[in-house]
Amino acid sequence: MARAASRTKQAQVKAAAIGRAKAVAPELPARIGSTPTTKFRGNPAIFGRLVEDHDKHRALLAMIEATSPGDPARKTLFEAFVRDVHGHAAAEEQALWSSVMRNPQTTEFARHAVGDHHKLDKLMADAAARDITGPGWLRRFATLKAEYLDHILEEETEQFVEAEKTLSEQDQRYMRKVFNRRKKAEKAAAVIEKKIALKPIG
Numbered sequence: 001m002a003r004a005a006s007r008t009k010q011a012q013v014k015a016a017a018i019g020r021a022k023a024v025a026p027e028l029p030a031r032i033g034s035t036p037t038t039k040f041r042g043n044p045a046i047f048g049r050l051v052e053d054h055d056k057h058r059a060l061l062a063m064i065e066a067t068s069p070g071d072p073a074r075k076t077l078f079e080a081f082v083r084d085v086h087g088h089a090a091a092e093e094q095a096l097w098s099s100v101m102r103n104p105q106t107t108e109f110a111r112h113a114v115g116d117h118h119k120l121d122k123l124m125a126d127a128a129a130r131d132i133t134g135p136g137w138l139r140r141f142a143t144l145k146a147e148y149l150d151h152i153l154e155e156e157t158e159q160f161v162e163a164e165k166t167l168s169e170q171d172q173r174y175m176r177k178v179f180n181r182r183k184k185a186e187k188a189a190a191v192i193e194k195k196i197a198l199k200p201i202g
């Protein structure tokens with residue numbers, strides 16, 4: 001099992017991830033509040049790499065929420081979030097969930113995570129299709145934010161925990177490499193889909 005990083009290292013890794021989000025719009029605050037306790041932050045293999053992205057996404061979500069309707073940074077941040085999440089989710093499926101799904105012991109955990117990705121795609125497409133400068137946009141965004149935070153909380157505290165039990169340290173390190181390679185390609189190819197959801201997404 002890959003050993004847990006020290007608290008100082010965990011704090012540094014989290015601050016660096018938030019810093020990468022801040023680079024998109026340095027003038028906005030990124031108050032992510034408390035994050036779920038996870039042993040994976042700072043982990044040198046796949047799970048640490050995924051939490052690093054999750055922290056960056058937490059910061060982007062907090063920053064979007066801090067924008068006013070007419071602020072052009074809202075669109076910049078939202079698009080940065082959607083592209084990064086598309087790249088992250090596709091690479092996560094290819095590097096991790098496909099293998100985890102193949103193992104009958106963990107099929108259900110992988111299925112749950114991938115199912116969440118579909119739901120989040122719809123929520124992002126719906127938010128992208130609406131008027132981002134309109135007064136009601138943040139309300140829709142709040143649903144997306146809550147769903148995304150819930151998804152990464154579950155990954156960090158349930159699905160990664162179960163997946164880790166069935167993967168060797170070597171597997172986990174190799175998966176990190178695959179993830180990095182695939183995320184780069186998937187993110188470069190990501191398109192921001194716009195589609196109004198006619199029924200509530202759930």
Ligand SMILES: [Fe+2]
Pocket residue numbers: 050054088092152155
């Ligand atoms: Fe994830």
Ligand SMILES: [Fe+2]
Pocket residue numbers: 089092113117151155
């Ligand atoms: Fe995910």
